[in-house]
Each structure stands twice: as C-alpha cells, then as structure tokens.
Amino acid sequence: MKNYSQSDVCTGHVIDVNPQGQHFTIRCRSGDPFTVRVGINSGFDVLTNLDGTNRDRVQNPKSGDDKSVEYKIEKYVKPNRLVIVSGIFQEHEGTRLLEARRVIIMHSDPAAYVFEESHWWLTQITLLANRWLDNLFSDRRSYTADDFAAFYRTNLNIQGTPTTDSIQECATLSRLIYGLSSAYLLTGNERYFMAARAGVEYQRQTFRSLDHDGKYCFWAFGRRREKNGYVRIMESENADDRGSIPLYEQIYAIAGITQYYRISLDPQVLEDIHRTVRMFQAFYYDGNTDKIKAKGFPGLGGYFSHLDPVAMRPDSEYLDRLPNTDAKNRSRKNWNSVGDHIPAYLINLMLALDPLPIGSGNGVQQRNELAEVCLTILKETAQLIADKFPDPNSKYVNERFAANWIPDHEWSWQKNRGIVGHNLKIAWNLTRVAFYFQERAREYQHIDPIEAENCHQRATQYLDVAQKIADNMAEVGVDQVRGGVFDAMERIPDNGLPMEFSWENTKDFWQQEQGILAYLILYGATGRPEYLELARESIAFWNAFFLDRDRQGIFFRTTDNGKPVVEGSYADKGGHSISGYHVFELNYLAHFYTRTYVSPGVDPADASFNMYFRIVPNCGQESINVLPDFIKPGSVTIGKVILDGIDQTDKLKPRTSCSYQINLEPKNREQVLVVNFRVLK
Numbered sequence: 001m002k003n004y005s006q007s008d009v010c011t012g013h014v015i016d017v018n019p020q021g022q023h024f025t026i027r028c029r030s031g032d033p034f035t036v037r038v039g040i041n042s043g044f045d046v047l048t049n050l051d052g053t054n055r056d057r058v059q060n061p062k063s064g065d066d067k068s069v070e071y072k073i074e075k076y077v078k079p080n081r082l083v084i085v086s087g088i089f090q091e092h093e094g095t096r097l098l099e100a101r102r103v104i105i106m107h108s109d110p111a112a113y114v115f116e117e118s119h120w121w122l123t124q125i126t127l128l129a130n131r132w133l134d135n136l137f138s139d140r141r142s143y144t145a146d147d148f149a150a151f152y153r154t155n156l157n158i159q160g161t162p163t164t165d166s167i168q169e170c171a172t173l174s175r176l177i178y179g180l181s182s183a184y185l186l187t188g189n190e191r192y193f194m195a196a197r198a199g200v201e202y203q204r205q206t207f208r209s210l211d212h213d214g215k216y217c218f219w220a221f222g223r224r225r226e227k228n229g230y231v232r233i234m235e236s237e238n239a240d241d242r243g244s245i246p247l248y249e250q251i252y253a254i255a256g257i258t259q260y261y262r263i264s265l266d267p268q269v270l271e272d273i274h275r276t277v278r279m280f281q282a283f284y285y286d287g288n289t290d291k292i293k294a295k296g297f298p299g300l301g302g303y304f305s306h307l308d309p310v311a312m313r314p315d316s317e318y319l320d321r322l323p324n325t326d327a328k329n330r331s332r333k334n335w336n337s338v339g340d341h342i343p344a345y346l347i348n349l350m351l352a353l354d355p356l357p358i359g360s361g362n363g364v365q366q367r368n369e370l371a372e373v374c375l376t377i378l379k380e381t382a383q384l385i386a387d388k389f390p391d392p393n394s395k396y397v398n399e400r401f402a403a404n405w406i407p408d409h410e411w412s413w414q415k416n417r418g419i420v421g422h423n424l425k426i427a428w429n430l431t432r433v434a435f436y437f438q439e440r441a442r443e444y445q446h447i448d449p450i451e452a453e454n455c456h457q458r459a460t461q462y463l464d465v466a467q468k469i470a471d472n473m474a475e476v477g478v479d480q481v482r483g484g485v486f487d488a489m490e491r492i493p494d495n496g497l498p499m500e501f502s503w504e505n506t507k508d509f510w511q512q513e514q515g516i517l518a519y520l521i522l523y524g525a526t527g528r529p530e531y532l533e534l535a536r537e538s539i540a541f542w543n544a545f546f547l548d549r550d551r552q553g554i555f556f557r558t559t560d561n562g563k564p565v566v567e568g569s570y571a572d573k574g575g576h577s578i579s580g581y582h583v584f585e586l587n588y589l590a591h592f593y594t595r596t597y598v599s600p601g602v603d604p605a606d607a608s609f610n611m612y613f614r615i616v617p618n619c620g621q622e623s624i625n626v627l628p629d630f631i632k633p634g635s636v637t638i639g640k641v642i643l644d645g646i647d648q649t650d651k652l653k654p655r656t657s658c659s660y661q662i663n664l665e666p667k668n669r670e671q672v673l674v675v676n677f678r679v680l681k
Contacts, residue, residue, distance in 0.1 A: 010481055011537055014026050017074075018073075023037045032481065036098045039099065039100070041101065042103065044103045045104050056108065082113075084104040104544055122587075128179075128183075143195045170206075174257065179581055181256065185628075200256070216276075217272055217275035240413075247284050248337060258348045258352075262351065271366070284303045296315065303337040333400075341377055355625065378433065390469070393492070418491045423477060424469070432521065482560060483541035484512060507557065517590065519532070545564075597635070607681060612673070624664055637678050641674070645672070
C-alpha cells in the first residue's frame with residue numbers, strides 16, 4: 001500500500017525499547033510486531049477508573065530532560081509491560097509505522113495491574129449505582145414503590161434522563177434490581193438495598209400476573225403512560241418477539257428478585273420466584289414425561305422460546321406470523337430459552353437453597369421442592385448446552401433449534417451467524433457449573449461413589465467444552481490486535497479468511513463482560529496463563545474505552561478502535577438491551593474472581609473479600625448460605641462473621657471448612673450480616 005493511514009489502536013506487550021531512536025515495539029496477540037513511534041505530541045497515561053482519577057505515580061528517571069521524548073519512553077515503557085497504543089497507523093511500500101498519540105499503561109508498577117487492586121471494581125460499581133439512582137430519583141436517599149412508579153423509566157438518553165417513551169419494562173426493571181442488589185452485596189451501602197427493596201415491591205405490585213389459584217406467575221412486559229392513564233402491557237413489544245410472551249423476558253423478570261432474595265431471605269419474594277419457575281415447567285418445558293407428551297410436545301428436553309398469549313402454547317401457528325417481524329418462533333428452542341436460566345437466576349437461587357437452609361414452618365417444604373426443581377433444571381440445561389450447541393463444522397456454537405434439536409440457520413436476522421458473546425457466555429457458565437459438580441463429587445466420594453463419579457464426569461465434560469469454546473473465541477472472536485470482543489460473525493466464512501463479519505467489526509458492552517468473566521474463571525479452573533493474558537487484555541480494553549467518565553456510565557457499543565458509537569439508540573444509557581445488569585454483574589463477579597483466582601503478590605493476610613446481607617424479620621430460616629458464586633472447590637473459607645456490628649465468628653461460623661452456611665437466630669427485626677471470606681492460596 002502507498003500513503004495509507006488510519007486511526008488505530010494496538011494492544012500488546014512491549015518487546016523492545018529504544019529511547020534514543022524515539023520508538024518502541026509491541027507484539028499483539030496475533031503475534032504481529034508493531035513499531036510505535038513516539039513524538040512530542042504523544043501522551044502517556046496510567047489506566048483510570050470511572051472516576052477519572054489520575055493514577056500516574058510512575059517514578060521519574062534519575063536524569064534527563066523531562067520534556068524530551070527519550071525521557072518519556074524511558075519513564076513509561078518497560079519490557080513485557082502490557083500497553084494500549086492509540087494513534088495513527090501508516091503504511092507505505094512495505095513500511096508500517098504506528099504514530100502514538102496516547103499510550104496507556106496498566107499501573108505505575110510495571111509488574112502490576114490497577115484493575116487487580118482490591119478496590120477497583122468496588123469503586124466502579126459504586127459510581128455506577130450512584131449515578132443510576134441520581135438520574136432516576138435525583139437527591140432521594142430512601143425509596144418507595146411510589147418513587148419507582150413515578151420516576152422509573154426503561155429508556156434513558158445519553159445523559160441518563162428519560163426519553164419521550166414512558167415505557168417501564170418489567171425485565172429491565174428486574175435487571176436494575178439485580179444491579180442494585182449486587183452493589184449492596186459487594187459494598188454494604190444501605191442506599192442500594194433500600195432502592196432494591198422498593199424496586200422489588202413495585203415490580204410485584206405492578207407486573208405480577210397470577211393464575212386463578214396462585215400456582216403460576218407470569219410477568220407483564222411493561223407499563224406505559226397513555227392519554228387516559230397508565231396501561232399494563234402483557235405481550236412483548238421487542239421487535240423479534242412482538243405479540244408473544246418470550247421466555248427470556250420471563251427469565252430476566254426474576255433475575256433481580258432472586259439476587260434480592262439472596263440478601264434478604266424474604267419468603268414472599270421466594271414464593272413469587274417459585275410460582276415463576278413452576279410456570280416455566282408447565283408452559284415452556286419440553287420434558288420427557290407422559291404429562292408433557294400428552295400436550296403434543298416431542299418431549300426432547302429443553303425449553304421452547306415463545307408462547308402464544310391466547311392459546312398459551314409454544315406450538316401455536318400464530319407464533320410464525322407475529323406482527324411486524326419475520327421471526328418464526330413456533331416450536332423453537334434457542335440459547336436464551338435454554339441457557340439463560342443458568343446465569344440469570346438459577347445459580348443465584350441454588351446458592352441460596354443448596355445446602356438446604358435450616359428452618360421450620362411451611363417454608364421448609366417450599367424450599368425443598370424448589371431446590372429439587374433447580375437441580376433438575378441445572379442438570380438438563382447444562383447437559384443440553386454441552387451436547388447440542390457445539391458444532392464440529394464451525395468455530396461457533398449453534399444458537400437456534402427446531403423442537404427436535406435440528407439447528408435452525410434460517411431464523412430472521414441471525415441466519416447462520418454466531419454471536420461471540422453467547423459463545424463466551426457458554427464458556428463462562430459451563431465452567432461455573434463444572435465447579436458445582438466438582439464440589440458435589442467431593443461431597444459424595446465417601447457416601448455414594450457412583451453419584452460422585454457421575455458428578456466428576458459432568459464437571460470434566462463441561463470444563464472441556466468451555467475450554468474448547470474459549471480457545472475458539474480467542475482465535476475468531478477476540479480482536480487480536482486491538483483487544484476487546486467482536487459482535488456477530490458468519491459461522492461458516494466464505495470470504496477466504498478465518499473471520500467474516502456479519503455487519504460491522506464493532507464491539508458491544510455486554511459481550512466484553514462475557515469475555516472477561518469467561519477468561520478469568522477459566523484461569524481459575526485451569527491455571528493456563530493464556531487465559532489470564534486474555535482476561536487482562538479484555539479488562540484493559542473495557543476500562544480504556546467503555547467507561548463514560550463524563551457521565552459515569554457505560555457506552556453500549558464502540559468501534560473496533562474503541563471510539564464510542566453514539567448514533568441513535570446506541571447512545572442511550574437505558575433501553576430494552578441495556579439496564580443495570582451486565583455491567584453490575586461484571587463488577588460483582590470480576591471482583592470475586594480477581595480476589596480469588598488472581599491477586600498476584602497479595603499478602604496472605606489481605607487475601608480476602610466481604611459480602612453483605614440484610615435479613616428480613618422472621619424470615620423463617622435459621623441459617624443463610626453466603627457463597628458468592630459457584631467457585632472452584634477449596635478456594636475460600638469464611639474468616640469472620642459480623643452480625644449487627646458485633647463479631648460473632650465463633651458463634652455463627654460453620655464448623656466445617658467446606659460449608660458456607662451461617663447460623664442465624666430468628667429475630668423480629670432486620671439483621672445486618674457481614675461475611676469476610678479468606679482466600680486459600
């Protein structure tokens with residue numbers, strides 16, 4: 001090429017430093033070396049958090065002109081250091097050069113990373129939660145259901161203020177409740193708990209739809225102000241689902257209240273969760289039972305994706321002619337209907353119910369029944385994902401299926417395309433489930449050797465599939481030059497190249513979350529250094545380009561070079577596809593995963609983290625499960641237990657190292673519980 005130039009970003013490790021020549025060289029994940037020329041207009045920064053605080057504490061060289069290019073290179077550029085270079089790439093007759101305009105380093109200490117410090121994710125989630133609440137509720141510091149009725153909106157513009165569409169979607173409200181609950185679990189800030197509690201109350205009052213005997217619960221799509229008042233909307237208004245009741249919206253309707261239940265043990269909230277799960281099993285489930293087959297379903301496992309809101313069946317002809325969409329949703333199964341159970345509510349619900357809490361009264365039977373159903377769902381969905389989704393002919397999993405599990409490569413916009421974030425989400429969640437069955441194998445090894453071996457085989461298979469998918473995405477889903485995770489790809493490229501983009505080579509915020517969590521947890525599971533490198537590069541790209549520091553929010557989409565896309569709805573801070581969920585989930589779990597699996601050089605006395613709970617009066621339980629996630633067995637132990645400000649470790653701490661069930665004393669008042677976990681290196 002001759003006289004070619006473009007703005008570009010390169011992420012890689014420094015392999016050569018030449019201050020006198022005013023350049024250095026980095027090698028990207030692709031293996032390509034890039035010569036980086038440093039000029040008088042080149043700036044150097046240490047990666048900043050959402051608050052934008054200057055974190056540059058790099059020591060100055062002992063001599064030299066601090067205004068010179070040579071001095072800057074000697075000060076900031078060290079061999080093996082991970083850097084992000086933003087600048088102008090030029091190529092002319094075989095000569096390639098990257099003119100640096102901004103060089104971002106990961107820490108003032110060349111061997112450290114700012115995002116692995118103990119407070120990084122705590123700071124980020126605090127600023128995000130504060131801004132969400134400030135945008136919605138202004139100066140309020142306590143909240144009621146009336147506040148949510150008056151001020152909550154799904155659609156928020158780039159400033160975080162409401163748009164002209166007054167819709168309040170149930171699933172996005174639930175996702176915000178998830179975020180607020182996670183922020184409380186991580187920080188103990190009472191403001192977040194009060195907001196989550198008020199949001200739960202409003203959701204249950206406004207969107208809950210029970211059948212005639214209260215056995216099943218459906219959740220309305222939303223509520224909108226119209227000329228003559230508010231109207232509750234049962235059917236989805238999302239483009240792909242309009243006129244139906246899609247399962248993924250019902251799944252996410254309980255994501256928030258489940259995370260809130262973990263904090264509070266509120267039995268009324270648990271009852272609504274139980275009703276909803278019963279509804280999943282009664283209306284969407286394609287189980288291999290006589291009762292299911294009597295409905296005319298094939299009984300081949302998994303969950304159908306949509307219901308006809310009149311016939312209340314997933315095989316209604318109407319689902320193939322929904323209004324204003326070409327999506328054929330009759331008798332279909334997909335990633336969202338099968339896989340989304342696991343991260344949205346199932347793991348958090350099982351963490352609360354397994355092992356079964358100690359208690360008395362009617363709640364015992366309910367918790368027993370629900371725990372058994374949850375385990376059944378976990379086993380079936382995880383096994384289906386591991387067996388049905390991988391494709392030997394493609395690097396990407398299949399995501400959509402007919403009722404008989406034949407892949408559907410003709411559905412609407414997706415066709416034969418893979419979504420990188422869904423692949424990484426599978427890798428992340430199968431690893432979590434593998435940890436669960438590793439723990440069960442340990443528990444059963446002396447009690448039931450056959451069940452122990454069954455659990456061991458499950459864990460091995462899930463971890464193998466997770467690694468295969470993660471390795472594939474490292475090749476064809478991760479940007480190997482700039483960093484970050486791409487969006488939609490053709491599953492079978494026909495352009496003669498390893499990758500074919502379906503639309504643009506853009507990057508969406510939620511897919512970055514999946515990549516970060518997948519590679520962090522896989523590093524914890526396997527110890528493979530390439531997973532840690534992938535995680536660090538992904539986290540670096542996230543913090544460098546997705547944080548909207550001016551408005552303390554998150555950009556939905558960036559270009560390949562990390563420039564925010566702010567056209568149309570992509571500028572919005574709130575909408576059907578963005579709420580207080582993925583980014584809070586990222587902060588919540590990245591904190592635990594980093595503290596548990598990474599945290600290099602941490603003093604053993606400081607290798608810990610806290611979780612916060614706020615238990616409702618007379619919850620009916622005499623114990624609470626406090627494990628933060630399905631984590632690698634033997635990774636953590638409970639170090640300290642503080643109840644209502646008093647250290648009661650000796651009284652309440654479990655007596656066995658493998659148990660994470662804290663004893664409680666039933667009270668007629670709210671109890672604040674703080675649990676400190678010690679990381680076992």
